[in-house]
Amino acid sequence: xxxxxxxxxxxxxxxxxxxxxxxxxxxxxxxxxxxxxxxxxxxxxxxxxxxxxxxxxxxxxxxxxxxxxxxxxxxxxxxxxxxxxxxxxxxxxxxxxxxxxxxxxxxxxxxxxxxxxxxxxxxxxxxxxxxxxxxxxxxxxxxxxxxxxxxxxxxxxxxxxxxxxxxxxxxxxxxxxxxxxxxxxxxxxxxxxxxxxxxxxxxxxxxxxxxxxxxxxxxxxxxxxxxxxxxxxxxxxxxxxxxxxxxxxxxxxxxxxxxxxxxxxxxxxxxxxxxxxxxxxxxxxxxxxxxxxxxxxxxxxxxxxxxxxxxxxxxxxxxxxxxxxxxx
Amino acid sequence: xxxxxxxxxxxxxxxxxxxxxxxxxxxxxxxxxxxxxxxxxxxxxxxxxxxxxxxxxxxxxxxxxxxxxxxxxxxxxxxxxxxxxxxxxxxxxxxxxxxxxxxxxxxxxxxxxxxxxxxxxxxxxxxxxxxxxxxxxxxxxxxxxxxxxxxxxxxxxxxxxxxxxxxxxxxxxxxxxxxxxxxxxxxxxxxxxxxxxxxxxxxxxxxxxxxxxxxxxxxxxxxxxx
Numbered sequence: 254x255x256x257x258x259x260x261x262x263x264x265x266x267x268x269x270x271x272x273x274x275x276x277x278x279x280x281x282x283x284x285x286x287x288x289x290x291x292x293x294x295x296x297x298x299x300x301x302x303x304x305x306x307x308x309x310x311x312x313x314x315x316x317x318x319x320x321x322x323x324x325x326x327x328x329x330x331x332x333x334x335x336x337x338x339x340x341x342x343x344x345x346x347x348x349x350x351x352x353x354x355x356x357x358x359x360x361x362x363x364x365x366x367x368x369x370x371x372x373x374x375x376x377x378x379x380x381x382x383x384x385x386x387x388x389x390x391x392x393x394x395x396x397x398x399x400x401x402x403x404x405x406x407x408x409x410x411x412x413x414x415x416x417x418x419x420x421x422x423x424x425x426x427x428x429x430x431x432x433x434x435x436x437x438x439x440x441x442x443x444x445x446x447x448x449x450x451x452x453x454x455x456x457x458x459x460x461x462x463x464x465x466x467x468x469x470x471x472x473x474x475x476x477x478x479x480x481x482x483x484x485x486x487x488x489x490x491x492x493x494x495x496x497x498x499x500x501x502x503x504x505x506x507x508x509x510x511x512x513x514x515x516x517x518x519x520x521x522x523x524x525x526x527x528x529x530x531x532x533x534x535x536x537x538x539x540x541x542x543x544x545x546x547x548x549x550x551x552x553x554x555x556x557x558x559x560x561x562x563x564x565x566x567x568x569x570x571x572x573x574x575x576x577x578x579x580x581x
Numbered sequence: 582x583x584x585x586x587x588x589x590x591x592x593x594x595x596x597x598x599x600x601x602x603x604x605x606x607x608x609x610x611x612x613x614x615x616x617x618x619x620x621x622x623x624x625x626x627x628x629x630x631x632x633x634x635x636x637x638x639x640x641x642x643x644x645x646x647x648x649x650x651x652x653x654x655x656x657x658x659x660x661x662x663x664x665x666x667x668x669x670x671x672x673x674x675x676x677x678x679x680x681x682x683x684x685x686x687x688x689x690x691x692x693x694x695x696x697x698x699x700x701x702x703x704x705x706x707x708x709x710x711x712x713x714x715x716x717x718x719x720x721x722x723x724x725x726x727x728x729x730x731x732x733x734x735x736x737x738x739x740x741x742x743x744x745x746x747x748x749x750x751x752x753x754x755x756x757x758x759x760x761x762x763x764x765x766x767x768x769x770x771x772x773x774x775x776x777x778x779x780x781x782x783x784x785x786x787x788x789x790x791x792x793x794x795x796x797x798x799x800x801x802x803x804x805x806x807x
Contacts, residue, residue, distance in 0.1 A: 255805070256804065256805020256806065257739075257804045257805050258804060258805060258806065259805065301593075302593055305591070305593035305594070305595045306593075306595075308595055309594075309595045315753060315756045315757065315760075315803075316760070316804075317739060317757070317760035317761065317763070317764055317804065318757050318760060318761040318764065319737045319760075319761070319764040322731075323735075325597060325598050325731075326731040328591075328595070328597060329597050329599070329678065329731065332591055332597060332678055332679070333674075333678065333679055333680050336591075336592075336677075336678075336679045337679045337680040422634070422635045422638040422639070423634040423635060423637050423638035423641075424638070425638055425642070426637065426638030426639060426640065426641030426642045426645075427638065427641055429641065429642050429645050430641040430642065430644060430645045433645065433649075434645065434648075434649070437649055437691050437694065438694055440691060441691055441692050441693075441694035441695045442694075442695070444692055444695040444718050444722065445695065445698075449695070502722065515712075515721050518721060518722050519721070519722060519723070519724045522688050522722040522723060522724075523684060523688075523724075526684040526687060526688060529687065529688075529691065530687075
């Protein structure tokens with residue numbers, strides 16, 4: 254067996270070269286151009302494999318822990334650099350929204366259908382029930398909140414379009430802080446075997462259904478729909494996608510199939526991430542619309558309805574058709 | 582020897598050894614991050630308050646970004662570490678030892694909302710203490726581990742000494758322990774070095790006074806010197 258010192262003497266310079274090459278490649282851009290690469294690019298892969306072999310030999314031949322740790326550290330750095338994802342965020346981002354998001358939504362239609370049922374089901378049932386039993390609203394919402402909604406959407410009181418730009422920016426912050434956060438919590442709630450997600454979806458469905466049903470019933474439908482139609486497609490769609498992503502986590506924990514729960518969770522979380530990206534983007538966009546377009550009183554209601562309908566159509570067309578290609 | 586390591590097989594057919602970070606350093610890192618976030622929000626709030634309601638809107642967006650997205654952004658762009666993790670020498674990696682990407686960083690940071698429940702990272706702590714990689718729920722779902730960043734290893738020579746064979750053949754563990762001792766001897770006080778070396782009397786067989794010197798001689802032999 255080769256003594257440790259001979260081993261180090263024979264290969265030490267190669268390790269040093271590889272280390273210097275790593276230093277140069279991971280240094281900031283300005284420094285990188287100054288230092289000449291210690292290693293030709295074509296030689297890197299071979300040098301790295303040699304290094305791996307030396308680590309294995311050092312372990313097997315009982316060389317000192319210091320040497321093994323040094324080689325291990327060097328191989329970790331090499332492994333991270335060579336196998337790490339090199340970020341090309343720009344093109345990837347375009348590709349994601351042009352293609353990958355819509356594909357992910359179509360692939361995951363089952364959890365999305367469940368999320369729709371859990372959210373729109375209670376919403377529609379409560380809103381319709383409210384038309385028959387108007388008093389139901391007092392069981393679902395506190396009196397102050399009902400009063401606040403009534404005041405907000407009262408056609409007589411509404412000095413529409415008078416909210417200054419300042420106020421709208423404040424509301425933008427509020428909607429992002431509040432709505433996107435609720436979306437993230439809906440997703441995270443999936444880790445509680447889906448219970449958290451189901452809770453957030455149905456509770457939000459019931460509350461939105463209750464306020465919509467109540468405002469329709471007392472005759473404020475015009476102002477109410479005028480306000481919400483613009484951002485409804487993005488916001489409700491975003492909530493459903495977050496819910497679907499959460500249900501995927503819950504599903505992995507409840508029914509992992511032939512995998513361990515941890516593996517199932519890891520796989521489904523990975524598959525759910527595109528939905529979270531998409532939903533986050535939709536909720537953020539909804540916050541902009543809700544802050545700057547929806548409160549505009551100068552725009553007549555029919556135009557607002559039309560804008561809302563156009564957005565719904567675009568969102569649905571996008572999810573149905575974007576990113577479809579003929580099989581090669 | 583230690584069970585706080587994780588071996589990662591690589592395509593080259595070898596195993597990398599990662600040193601896992603336990604709950605205490607991670608909690609400290611979290612504390613530093615939280616303090617930093619509060620400090621940023623306080624300063625920003627003080628400045629933005631001058632802008633009235635518009636300023637409050639900006640502050641809310643800032644608070645949202647800092648709470649939900651900033652940790653993930655740091656982990657992707659700043660070499661796997663938020664400022665708190667960096668100060669404690671920790672970093673986040675994928676299970677296979679590669680640097681963490683957006684998908685995993687986002688999942689582990691969004692699921693923080695669940696790890697935090699019911700109070701003070703209760704779920705996270707329970708999860709971390711029942712799996713061998715100290716993963717909180719977010720780490721399990723994202724497939725990530727939090728490990729110690731290894732400081733650059735400088736070669737440490739084994740002190741020169743006339744090689745002397747041990748009294749009996751050594752096992753792998755013993756062999757490593759002796760070499761480890763020799764490499765670290767320079768950083769120990771003579772008393773501590775002697776204390777440790779006396780433990781090895783079965784393989785050196787000398788009086789306690791000469792224990793350190795003899796053990797270094799054995800190490801010299803084990804390192805292959807003739």
